[in-house]
Amino acid sequence: MIIKRYSEVTPGTYEGVPEGVQLREMITERDGAPNFSLRVFDVQPGAGTPFHAHEWEHEVFILDGTGRVVTEGKEYPFKAGDAVYIAPNEQHCFVADSGMMVRFVCVIPSKNRCRL
Amino acid sequence: MIIKRYSEVTPGTYEGVPEGVQLREMITERDGAPNFSLRVFDVQPGAGTPFHAHEWEHEVFILDGTGRVVTEGKEYPFKAGDAVYIAPNEQHCFVADSGMMVRFVCVIPSKNRCRL
Numbered sequence: 001m002i003i004k005r006y007s008e009v010t011p012g013t014y015e016g017v018p019e020g021v022q023l024r025e026m027i028t029e030r031d032g033a034p035n036f037s038l039r040v041f042d043v044q045p046g047a048g049t050p051f052h053a054h055e056w057e058h059e060v061f062i063l064d065g066t067g068r069v070v071t072e073g074k075e076y077p078f079k080a081g082d083a084v085y086i087a088p089n090e091q092h093c094f095v096a097d098s099g100m101m102v103r104f105v106c107v108i109p110s111k112n113r114c115r116l
Numbered sequence: 117m118i119i120k121r122y123s124e125v126t127p128g129t130y131e132g133v134p135e136g137v138q139l140r141e142m143i144t145e146r147d148g149a150p151n152f153s154l155r156v157f158d159v160q161p162g163a164g165t166p167f168h169a170h171e172w173e174h175e176v177f178i179l180d181g182t183g184r185v186v187t188e189g190k191e192y193p194f195k196a197g198d199a200v201y202i203a204p205n206e207q208h209c210f211v212a213d214s215g216m217m218v219r220f221v222c223v224i225p226s227k228n229r230c231r232l
Contacts, residue, residue, distance in 0.1 A: 001187045001206060006197040026199035027175045033201060035225050036152045038175040040199075059143045059154040061221050063179070071117045081122040083142035083156075085149060090117060105177050107223050109151050 002031050006040055020047025020096075029110045037110050041094070043067070043102040048095035056109050058086040060094075065102035068095045118147050122156055136163025136212075145226045153226050157210070159183070159218040164211035172225050174202040176210070181218035184211045 004026055011022035022042040027033050040063070043049065051070065066079040072091040078084060084104075086092045096102040120142055127138035138158040143149050156179070159165065167186060182195040188207040194200060200220075202208045212218040 001185065001190070001192070001203070001208065002201040003185065003192050003194060004199045006199070009199075026177065027201045031201050032203055033173060033175060034204070035173065036175065036223060038177060038199060038223060040177075057149060057151065059149060059152065059223065061142065061154060061156075061177070069117065069119065074117070076117070076119050078119060083120045083122070083125075083154060085118040085143045085147050087117070087148055088150070092117065105221055107152060107154060107175070 002027070009040075011042075016050065018047065018050060020044040021049060033110060035110055036107050039106050039108070041102075041104050041106055043094060043096040043104075045096050045099050045101060048097070049093045051091060051093040053089050053091045055088050057088050058084070058092070059107040060084040060086070061105040063103040063105060065096060065100040066098045067100075067102045068097060069093070070095060118143070125156075127158075132166065134163065134166060136160040137165060149226060151226055152223050155222050155224070157218075157220050157222055159210060159212040159220075161212050161215050161217060164213070165209045167207060167209040169205050169207045171204050173204050174200070174208070175223045176200040176202070177221045179219040179221060181212060181216040182214045183216075183218045184213060185209070186211060 009024040024040045027038040125140040143154040
């Protein structure tokens with residue numbers, strides 16, 4: 001068993017993470033997790049993750065704030081307490097455009113070693 | 117893309133889920149998720165998940181409340197903002213023994229079809 005406090009995990013510096021976005025790797029294969037990784041993202045007001053697609057899925061749970069998730073041709077508002085599923089190869093981004101910081105859990109398959 | 121509000125997902129009735137514990141399946145293979153499932157647990161004050169072990173791991177993020185995670189011979193307090201990793205085959209339970217309701221995200225591999 002491993003327990004880590006969010007505030008004690010240093011945000012990582014990763015290629016492709018834009019200004020205004022922080023990524024904390026809370027549980028990864030470095031902790032022995034064999035299948036998937038649990039990260040926490042902080043997105044400052046006015047910032048967002050890049051609009052992109054990749055072959056792996058995202059499973060997201062919104063912790064704080066309100067914003068929008070944008071996919072190809074569609075967008076949806078989200079707020080704390082929402083779960084968002086992004087399918088493999090689906091274009092997407094998460095935008096904090098309501099004047100509030102957005103924080104969310106994002107789980108990905110470990111084998112993809114992706115950062116966003 | 118699928119978005120679901122926590123409060124709009126009906127808690128499931130599953131074998132082995134004790135009184136005082138609710139499980140909401142937020143993202144599963146029924147949504148097309150190929151690898152892992154994201155659930156939200158509510159544990160009422162005084163309740164807890166059963167002390168047990170299984171071959172799959174848990175990746176947990178505490179959303180609300182304080183309590184204890186118990187493993188074989190050890191126990192650790194947790195509170196909102198903590199991530200907890202339970203390794204495969206590790207005995208464990210989550211207990212809401214502080215007088216507060218505990219809510220947490222728990223991610224498991226889909227292939228195991230487990231409920232706790």
